[in-house]
Amino acid sequence: MAEEDAAWHSTALYIIYLTSGWFAFAVWSISFYPQVILNYRRKSVAGLSFDYVVFNFTKHSSYLIYNASLYFSPVVQRQYHEKYGKSELIPVAPSDVAFSTHAVLLISVILFQVLTYEGSSQKISKLAITITTLAWGSALVLVLIAWPKGDWLWLVSGFNIIQVVMTGIKYIPQALLNYQRKSTIGWSIVNIILDLSGGTANIFQMGIQSIDQHSLENFTGNVGKLGLSFESIFFDIVFVIQHYLLYREREEPKDIEYEEIEEADPETPAHSSR
Structure with missing residues (x-):
């Protein structure tokens, strides 16, 4: 990327x-492993919301496409420069592609664990x-609209x-699942700490580029990266509060609690994952 340099x-x-x-790439990438390792050691996915896993797969697949x-696409880069100015840097770094x-x-590994470990009846x-x-x-509709126009x-x-x-x-x-179970057992807090660090570093990185370019186009031209960071930080703080302040009990909740959750309202995303 000599032109970018x-x-x-x-x-x-x-x-x-x-x-x-x-x-950010390193801590975010490492953040996936604690949950994988936790599931493997317990041979269980109890405490991990299946809805969360499905949403996360959709989110990261979309982010990878973007x-x-x-x-990599010269056509997309050309259209970006035509919209935001030829002097503006492409707001995607190699680390972003590698992370996605x-x-x-x-x-995908976690999805496999969901299908094979205890709790697969959820x-x-x-x-x-x-x-x-x-x-x-919606993605398919976007393709059908954009294709004729290029x-x-x-x-x-x-x-x-x-x-x-x-x-x-x-x-x-x-x-919600943590709230209903009154426990964070099965949900890796190490994952959250690393995710929080990555989100903070991501915003810092965008700020550095804006300072160098004397422009805020880096933020307005990549609302996804900015939104990703702020949204992740907000929920990471919620999980930290749940783990360290609200639900400090470290014993595995009884199975009957899962059953009570399912009977209470089977349509709610969190407990339907139990």
Whole structure:
């Protein structure tokens, strides 16, 4: 990306930008492993919302499509520069593409665990199925609209919006499940601490680029990355409060609690995942 390198005004800021980006990539990527390891050690997915996993897969798949298209496609990059200005940097870093790819792979592993470990008798809620179907249905509509016009930037921006929306709702089933069980057992807090660090580093990285460019287009031209960070930070704080303040009991909840949750309201995303 020599063209991108030359567009930076400060080499020092560019190095800080890359460093913070790869730091976010590292902690975010590592954040998937504690849940995988926890599931493996327990040979159980009890305490992990199935709706959350499905939402997360949809979110990261959409984000991968956006990042890969904007980073690798000359056509999409040209349309981006035509809209935001030729002097503006493409707001997707190599670390963004690497993170998205890695995320989709690791969530696929968790999906496999959901299908094979204890708790596989649990069901994804009808609401989650509906939301996921609407998300991918919307993506198909976007493709059908953009294809005749060749408006590929508009198309990938649509995938970006989908991932922002999914980020906003994906944590809700897990937060509700923790509340209903009055426990965070089965839900990795290490994952949350790492995710919080990554979100903070991500916003810092975007700020560094804006300072170098003397422009806020880095934020307005990539609302997905900004939305991803702020939404993740908000829910990470919620989970930290649940784990360390509200539900400090570290014993596994009894199975009857799951049954009571399911009987209470089988349509709610969080408990339908139990």
